[in-house]
Amino acid sequence: MPSARSRPHPQRLTIVLAQWCPHCVPLSVRNGKRLAARLKLPLRILDIDRKSQVPLADRIVKGHGDACPDYLIPQVFLEWSDGGVEHLLTGFSEQVPRTARAWKDLLASDWLRAVLPRVRS
Amino acid sequence: MTRRGAIPAVLRRALASPGGTCYRHCGRPIRTRTVKSPLPGIWTVRACPSGVVSVSTYAEWGTRDPTRAVQRMLRRWSVPPSLVRARDLRAATRHGPELGPAAERFLARARPRRNVHVVYWRVYPFQARDGSERRLFVCYRRKHPTPVFFSQDPKGAMGRCPACAERSTELLGRGSR
Numbered sequence: 348m349p350s351a352r353s354r355p356h357p358q359r360l361t362i363v364l365a366q367w368c369p370h371c372v373p374l375s376v377r378n379g380k381r382l383a384a385r386l387k388l389p390l391r392i393l394d395i396d397r398k399s400q401v402p403l404a405d406r407i408v409k410g411h412g413d414a415c416p417d418y419l420i421p422q423v424f425l426e427w428s429d430g431g432v433e434h435l436l437t438g439f440s441e442q443v444p445r446t447a448r449a450w451k452d453l454l455a456s457d458w459l460r461a462v463l464p465r466v467r468s
Numbered sequence: 469m470t471r472r473g474a475i476p477a478v479l480r481r482a483l484a485s486p487g488g489t490c491y492r493h494c495g496r497p498i499r500t501r502t503v504k505s506p507l508p509g510i511w512t513v514r515a516c517p518s519g520v521v522s523v524s525t526y527a528e529w530g531t532r533d534p535t536r537a538v539q540r541m542l543r544r545w546s547v548p549p550s551l552v553r554a555r556d557l558r559a560a561t562r563h564g565p566e567l568g569p570a571a572e573r574f575l576a577r578a579r580p581r582r583n584v585h586v587v588y589w590r591v592y593p594f595q596a597r598d599g600s601e602r603r604l605f606v607c608y609r610r611k612h613p614t615p616v617f618f619s620q621d622p623k624g625a626m627g628r629c630p631a632c633a634e635r636s637t638e639l640l641g642r643g644s645r
Contacts, residue, residue: 415535416555419588437560440523440588441485441514449566456565456572 355429356465361391363404363412364421370438370446375421378450385459386425387466395420413437421446425462473508473530479584480510482571483527483562490516492593493603493622498522501608503615505541509534513606513615520622521604524589527562530582535559538587546617547630551591551604560586591619607632 360383364371376392383390393404408414411432412422423436436453439445453459475483488498496516503511509528515521524542528534535557543549562584564575575583591604602619607629616631 413559413561415557415559417558419558419560434561434563436566437562439485440558440560440590441525442488444487445485448568452568452572453566455569457569457576458565458572 354465355427355431356467357386357388357425357462358428359391359426360386360388361393361407361424361426362421363393363395363408363424365395367396368420368438369443371421374443374447375423375438375450378447378454379423382423382454382459385454386462387468407432471508473528473534475510475527475529475584476574478570478574479527479529479567482567483510483584483586485514488514488522490518490520490522493520494518505614507534507537507541515606518622519605519607521591521606521617524606524617525586526589527584527586529584531580532585533559534585535587538589542589542617545614551617551619552589556589556591558588558590560588562586593622594619596621605629 360379362371362375362379364375366372379390379392393400393407395401395404407424408418408422411424412434413419419437419440421436421438422434425433425435427433436449439449486500490496490498494516496518498514498516501513501515503513505511507526507528509526511524511526513521513524526534526538539552539554539557542552546552564572567575567584593601593603596602600621601623603622605618605620607616607618609629609632612631616629618628618630620628
């Protein structure tokens with residue numbers, strides 16, 4: 348049985364976004380910062396309009412997120428110490444307030460309560 | 469027992485997104501309408517009172533990505549079918565924690581584990597060959613049993629559904645015999 352020390356722990360929160368997208372900025376940046384602070388993690392922003400960040404954004408979306416030719420943004424991922432990547436949220440295309448509700452629910456979720464004890468101080 | 473892929477009421481409530489206004493067209497409130505289809509999940513079409521479509525959404529609770537089935541169905545409902553392009557279909561997976569406590573607990577308990585797969589069809593305003601602006605419209609008239617999607621100049625006359633027009637021509641033809 349692995350000890351608590353050797354169990355994987357969250358390492359980084361990543362948001363794939365675009366600056367022009369109202370679901371992304373400021374909504375998801377603000378809530379991403381909140382979630383990263385709760386998990387005591389660095390927040391990485393990958394902007395799909397920055398050439399240097401596009402390959403990283405595409406790789407994480409294709410490997411772990413909702414991939415399609417013109418994929419939805421924002422997409423939020425939690426990276427774990429064992430290399431695992433967990434897709435947490437994709438923006439709700441219906442309207443910005445629906446994406447805001449999803450962030451609120453994520454921050455109040457049972458999932459987050461279960462992850463918090465695994466956070467390294 | 470529910471049909472495979474069907475969306476239970478608890479998830480339907482969690483996915484609901486009422487409200488909003490028609491962006492860059494008339495600013496009037498968006499109406500969300502559920503549409504029947506042979507697919508097991510739920511279709512909703514968000515459109516303004518004039519029929520300008522904001523987004524169409526299909527949600528299914530299962531293990532497969534329904535994008536291809538959605539594309540096939542939309543092509544049957546669209547005039548011309550080429551209006552439905554793969555790049556306008558965007559997938560989203562809903563895991564539970566972002567859907568509120570009731571849906572999160574429901575999905576956590578469910579076996580086998582399944583996510584909610586959502587496919588959005590959004591056609592951004594585009595220019596026709598003559599340079600006029602085109603937007604996606606939907607017609608729900610009873611003359612045709614399924615919704616009909618078509619593109620039209622939003623400044624032009626409303627209600628030029630090609631399926632309705634075709635049927636009117638047929639009836640006129642019969643009347644003149």
